[in-house]
Amino acid sequence: MVLKSTKLDTEALLLEETLFHTANGYLGVRGNMEEGFDDPKSIRGTYINGFYDTVDLSYPERLYGFPVQAQRMINLPDIQTIKIIFDGNELSPLINKPAEYERTLDTKEGIAKRHLIYTVGEGTLSVIYTRMASFCRPELFLTVLEITSKNLSGKLELKAGINCDVRNYTNPDDPRVAAESVRHIIMDDAKTLDDGGYVCCSTSASELEVALLQRYKATGMDISTRATATGVEINLTTHINTNKKYSIEKYSILSDSIRQPKPVEYALGAADEYIKAGAGALLAEQKDYMDEFWHVAAIKTEGNKEVEDTLEFNLFQLLQSTGRDGITSTASKGISGEGYEGHYFWDTEIYIFPFFLFTKPEIAKALLTYRHSIINRARENALIMGHKSGALYSWRTISGSECSSYFPSGAAQYHINGDIAYSFMQYWYATGDIEFMAQKGAEVLIETARLWLDVGHYSADGRFLLHCVTGPDEYTCMINNNYYTNRCAQANLKGAVTVYEMLWQQNAAGHAEQATGITQEEINLFEKAADAMWLPYDEALDINPQDDSFLEKPVWDIAKTPNDKFPLLLHHHPMHLYRFQVCKQADTVLAHILFEDGIKDSTKRNSFDYYQRISTHDSSLSRCAFGIMAARLGLENKAYEYFYDTLITDLENTHGNTKDGLHTANLGGSWMVTVMGFAGMRLNEKGLHFKFMQPGMWNRTCFKINYLGRIINVQMERDKSKLSLEKGQPVDIYVNDEKIRLNQTPLELPHT
């Protein structure tokens, strides 16, 4: 799809900066204007996924174990600026209204463009900016500037460069963005090159280094460069003749000391290579990458272009947002803004991971590799939180240590452990990658399982209980036996047993045993606790209560709450919210999606109805879960409603804060409703399952699934679906709980 903006609305600019940003999982550049470094209304941002500074956390009352330092993804020196001066007059849409203005994001090509035409005297100057964050060369941010003159001539100057005088965006009144402003970037060196220059910077506290280099290819233009106290100035000048076209290629290279021992040298070498390849080849390479991506990832919703386009937009943004180097994950806002300070949450494992697992499993594997890479931080965190053994993943983090400073809806969300374990198990079921489970997966599963044994205890009547934790719903905190948490702890314990026994049988348990010291005795304890896990159930309502005392509380009157009092968390003291049956987001309903085992259909349906009435969906992680469950329950209209709200969250800015970055979990959620909801896909120890339900809002849904190395082609229609293997050996899957063998010949299955 091509996202288009055809007029310059300064009120919409902050939003567009996010929507039109360009990123590749490593670097992210907001869709700021090249012309507008000084624009005060802009959040001008350049980021590297996982590149952080540490900030001190100070509390009026600091209790034991409260984190004293957090990581923050920092805004890097500005590399976007290219001011255009023609005959001494600056040309900028912020100053002179251009005759024509168009901005596009092409999700098929993986590039963003702006095209402006300025009237200058009798003539015009056409300016096209093309931007690309290269998926094939992660360190490269490429800008191609094409200037075409018509009926005019004069002096053309381009003022560009690298500016280190930058800060992060702050808002002390919104707990969802950073509260105070600190100068994170210290410029250590600025050097010029014949055709550009570079800066070396370090972070003020975390002592990381980053090099930002910029070089130009601009035939027919003079380049002058100058190092300053705040960066590098790069000026390009020429005398432009009438009806002439200039093409300027700008190569910006970012390299950091987390990935490279010598960032500057690496950037210099990479620049040589990329300039040699040239913009044309690099753009073509991007197109090839995108073609290959869309070949599997695309979802066609025949008869509903809006849905298809928006899904494409969402999935493209996921591709832009997600780290794939094994040392990063997907920040809750991707690399598109500074909301939640670039932290990784459970969003990745539960909402984003599934899309990659089934369309681009190498990225899914990289996400798990990241979690494994920080397991020692999780072990340390477990000790801080009072546990004798095991690993407790941090609720929000970049480098692994806990960054949540309000623990009741932060560090108390122990389900993060179960969420991560769930994603490892899903990976195992989807790939059968024994090597990975032996080297990394088992260690994570065992250490996370171990934690539950220490958190929980047995009641007098033999139930295994988990006290004082917080489930996904952040309007109900520090409660006993959160159904979701207990459910995912149970799966975590069982998963550790399953994988350990599998490895043991394959004679491949050595590494896991060495890394964890696991014994058969402990495996037995895992099994015992899983079997004894207490899962609250209310007989009369036939629902799973969210926790032990949830149903005792009065019900919040959502209908009577004025619209301007949402999200509730911005208008009510948390303790007040905790006293009511009111949910910020899907909790039990999500558990019923992820862990279906042994739940009666009636319980799912009743729980859905019950929690639907008391959920505000103030979290963008909520509606997609309700959408999946509605689809699975056959509630077509409801499902479509939730799906559509999920679909357009960022594009329509329905939460009002997309300016701070995309809602990446929600983006993944739109894929989940489609595939896990409408197509009823789920993956468990038995295998891959579908239960199709084509909604009436379009005719046919076509998508592909990567499963055990195969590519499965799915065409879902209103009353039947077609399945076939596009690639790979025949494989068994389940449709409506019946086993079928898939091969290259399409199988037509009427819906029951």
Place this chain on the structure above:
Amino acid sequence: MVLKSTKLDTEALLLEETLFHTANGYLGVRGNMEEGFDDPKSIRGTYINGFYDTVDLSYPERLYGFPVQAQRMINLPDIQTIKIIFDGNELSPLINKPAEYERTLDTKEGIAKRHLIYTVGEGTLSVIYTRMASFCRPELFLTVLEITSKNLSGKLELKAGINCDVRNYTNPDDPRVAAESVRHIIMDDAKTLDDGGYVCCSTSASELEVALLQRYKATGMDISTRATATGVEINLTTHINTNKKYSIEKYSILSDSIRQPKPVEYALGAADEYIKAGAGALLAEQKDYMDEFWHVAAIKTEGNKEVEDTLEFNLFQLLQSTGRDGITSTASKGISGEGYEGHYFWDTEIYIFPFFLFTKPEIAKALLTYRHSIINRARENALIMGHKSGALYSWRTISGSECSSYFPSGAAQYHINGDIAYSFMQYWYATGDIEFMAQKGAEVLIETARLWLDVGHYSADGRFLLHCVTGPDEYTCMINNNYYTNRCAQANLKGAVTVYEMLWQQNAAGHAEQATGITQEEINLFEKAADAMWLPYDEALDINPQDDSFLEKPVWDIAKTPNDKFPLLLHHHPMHLYRFQVCKQADTVLAHILFEDGIKDSTKRNSFDYYQRISTHDSSLSRCAFGIMAARLGLENKAYEYFYDTLITDLENTHGNTKDGLHTANLGGSWMVTVMGFAGMRLNEKGLHFKFMQPGMWNRTCFKINYLGRIINVQMERDKSKLSLEKGQPVDIYVNDEKIRLNQTPLELPHT
């Protein structure tokens, strides 16, 4: 008693600064050395009760309703310094070891002294400092310096004055003291007088003003004064002859804009008056005040001087610590140090108020008047916390607004409302002061009762429930139906009904009705909720569980916890503690002391045994409650053990932090164990009760009780007790649940 310190141990100085401090409920001066302004190891402090600056509270994640400003009792300009220079050499115990050194605190006289003898050449110089914070003239801090020369002569210089270059004490690693250092005092003006000088200061944020004035009476000495950028320098010089005695009277006057519209003018006038009276008369006046105080307040424990002396020390400190002007209360550390930043907690109402109510009821009344004076802040606080109506007193405050920044063990302690209501009801029962109840008491009772209606709700089976609050035990937070809270909410509701109906019958309900809009319908709702209040009870154990889910949790192994891991809160994440049955302090046991109605003896005993096993007494509010209950249960040795630990907490610095100030609640607790424990005194709607139990560690306990305007004389012995009226008309009281009429003739009652 006379507290003595006979050697200068620099390690003990911080502790002595607290123990030997001088205060009068209005001003407090730590027992710092006159000679040692520059001593870096000292916490040099001068305070006015309730005189605060505001400090900004900043949170890494600030949620709705978190207080953004707190009050902090501030360290005022130093008025203590008097350096002694003899023939050019400074004489200070911090520099030259004196030949003799003695420091005393005389609780009978209400003064503190230091006596030092320096050897100078062949002669000696004797120096006696006498300090008094006048109970009769609250603004006066008097120092009398007597210098006697023996076999020497030379030039004597005294360098004194007022120094505004002061800060508060900070320790970011201890949640119990302030975290960051701010300059709170701004000197606006410094003026000299012939015999002294004064400064006018304002607070940096709260915009309060304070004047500190100092004048000297020093016959035979020359006085020179000089205003500087940081205060006033006052130098006194003379040529001292051998065997001569100099007496220097220093009058320090503190006056602040909370009490006086023109603090400087007030201080100037007061100084004239006090100087005219002279030190001798002022000291005599103090002695008279103390005699009158001790006449009722003294407790004799015949045969155990240590207990008697320590009790006297404790009660004297209570007298020093407690505000009595109707706009202040008792800070948890009194006016003796900066721990808990000079904040008032429930400590006052539950632990300190009873002593005053029964020995000096005018101070008890002033404490209640303070609570009434901030009722509008409590109404505002209720709104912030999400309640539609009623008043919710702040957990910790000076001027009324909430200063607790960690709400789970702060603002969540809603029982503060019930504690305050309890003290109003006790006042009513002890004084029968209808006027006060009509003008102030009823309003407080009704507004606090009203809050419970909004906090709570009815379960399906008709029980009134209070969800998500924190009881007294801060190791168990944000739980449902804390027994203590529900019990005191019930008494609060009933108390409002009782007092309203009493006033209504007396035709005196007008003011309360006007101030609160109370109606008979609402009174009925109070009654209904009180009757339906859910009070957790465990049949099998015959105990009241601390809350709904308390007994489900595993028991913390206190025996296996290393000694250096106490207090637990400094060594464990709060959430970890919340998962265990482990109590910081008395909770249910305290409820059984305050609200005895309808509790079986067996339940009290079983609960005592149960909670005793799981309480760490990490709070200094705990042991006294266990002591009272042990005495009431007839557990003599246990009771004495708890009593003794309570008794010596500050004097022996058993909590290790008396340097930050006295544990005022615990001081009151030592009175409570004696009178409410051993003598089994309680006061309820029926009247005053005793159940005597003289512990074997001494022979006879003599004390007096002010009850309904009478003075009751109690002499408790091992097997009998004698009761008589010292003053007032005959009155009925209960001994061992039997009504007896007391008059001037002593009544001898054998113990059953």
